[in-house]
Amino acid sequence: MAQEYPKEVKVKDGSTVVLRPFERKDKDALFAFFQTIPEADRLFLKDNVADPAVVERWAAELNYDRIYPLLAWKGNQVVADATLHKNLGGWMKHVGTIRIVVGPAFQRQGLGAILANELFLHALKSGLEKIVAEMMDKQQGAKKVFEKLGFRQEAVFHGHVRDQIGVRHDLLILTKDLEEFWANIQTHEYFAYPTREMEG
Ligand SMILES: CC(C)(COP(=O)(O)OP(=O)(O)OC[C@H]1O[C@@H](n2cnc3c(N)ncnc32)[C@H](O)[C@@H]1OP(=O)(O)O)[C@@H](O)C(=O)NCCC(=O)NCCS
Helix, strand or coil, X not given: CCCCCCEEEECXXXXXXXXXXXXXXXXXXXXXXXXXXXXXXXXXXXXXXXCHHHHHHHHHCCCCCCEEEEEEEECCEEEEEEEEEECCCCCCXXXXXXXXXXXXXXXXXXXXXXXXXXXXXXXXXXXXXXXXXXXXXXXXXXXXXXXXXXXEEEEEEEEEEECCCCCEEEEEEEEEEHHHHHHHHCCCCCCCCCCCCCCC
16 A cells, blocks of 8 residues: 555544545445445446446456545545546556545535545656546536636537436536646645656
């Protein structure tokens, strides 16, 4: 496990959660977490997380170099899941994609923002320069959250994705350049000063 984890962080109501990357042994806890997500939110997630085989596959194929999954824990319960999807080579080697799901009990507590910042830092350490967030047109709340995190809408793919019950939607592509995050990080109270690996 990366040496900065487990890490205890405080959310807005003063309570604490512990962050640490997903490990194979966590698959039941992660599946249980997705069952707490309201249908209205689950409908728009990329994968069918109501299917235990999906989480089983994530556990079986775990490879932090490709997908870095960071979980937030309250005791032995997962309360949020955030992943950074990396390209191992090719013309998008410098680009990563972020996905975040915060459980209903912890939404609007700043946890989504904390997880995003952790993943931005991980992205920098991995040599990434640009982060993408993808969402359906219906996820206007999520769009606002990512805009507050410094993302800007860069493209719309019309009728490009289907939700979990098969209805087609526009896909919004939001992006964030990490240069500004990198420039500010040295004065950021939240993080220790990182060592940035050079991209090869
Ligand atoms: C989107 C999501 C991850 C946000 O997580 P969160 O922990 O509730 O967000 P935070 O509390 O960190 O909020 C970050 C900022 O966005 C704002 N915000 C949060 N939810 C919002 C909403 N529904 N509408 C508008 N603004 C919102 C917060 O006020 C905060 O801004 P501030 O720090 O300036 O006050 C969470 O709502 C979620 O999991 N939704 C379901 C899954 C999903 O849509 N994921 C996104 C697709 S990748």
